[in-house]
Amino acid sequence: MIVMTKDTMDIAREQDVVPFRNRVREFSTRIGMSLVNQTKLITAASELVRNMLKYASGGKVILEIISQNAKTGVRLTFKDEGPGIADIALAMRDGYSTGRSLGLGLPGAKRLVNEFDLKSTPGEGTTVTVIHWKHGR
Amino acid sequence: MERIPILKMGPFLLVTIQIDLYDRLALTLENDLINMVSQTGARGVLIDISAVSIVDSFMGRILGNIASMSRIMDAETVVVGMQPAVAITLVELGLTLQGVHTALNVEKGMELLNTKLGDNLGPDDEEEEDQDDRND
Secondary structure (H helix, E strand, O other), X not given: OEEEEEEEEXXXXXXXXXXXXXXXXXXXXXXXXXXXXXXXHHHHHHHHHHHHHHHHOOEEEEEEEEEXXXXXXXXXXXXXXXXXXXXXXXXXXXXXXXXXXXXXXXXXXXXXXXXXXXXXXXXXXXXEEEEEEOOXX | OOOOOEEEEOOEEEEEOOOOOOHHHHHHXXXXXXXXXXXXXXXXXXXXXXXXXXXXXXXXXXXXXXXXXXXXXXXXXXXXXXXXXXXXXXXXXXXXXXXXXXXXXXXXXXXXXXXXXXXXXXXXXXXXXXXXXXXX
């Protein structure tokens, strides 16, 4: 896997969400991603960044344009040092939420992107990595 | 503080969202709209989201909340102008916007609201309504 462009953004406040989404749009436009795929990736990113703010009061996101096996895509890595997720299987279930939300964030984001990886250690933090390829597969 | 303008048009309230909403702005809109429904006795709320490129679960919940709160206050809500990419994404996300009426554009949304209002008042002045345009 080759990383072609890399950028890091700190997410500390709700006002950071819109500039972050715009940055994701910029990255996906740069590789010529279609509007539907862009919308899916940005919506997933929006859910994940919102989780980060809500449960870990922020963190940082690494944005990358990557290339692998002649495919180009955008990889986003969300890192926080929040409380972590005790039961990942439960957190990935539709409709489950410890907050007052619809519980669609994690499972919904997973459905919207091509690759999704979640690692979490209670007490240390959570890292979510998503990849969406240019052609959406 | 930034606010989304709400226009009153006859018995309806009209909102056009021209920017990507951040959370506080969306919550302010929810609050303003419900207050306006109460103050004006509006019978319908039309929300145009044709300029909105991202609707995530938070934004979807706000639209649902506006619809349920308005209904309790005897007003119907119609969301119009959703971009195709947004519709595709919402369904995959798992958000079906239950209880929210939708229409393709402002014109069809107004027709829908008029029909709903007409239904409640009894059939008198909406005779020329095109029945093929029903959306739900």
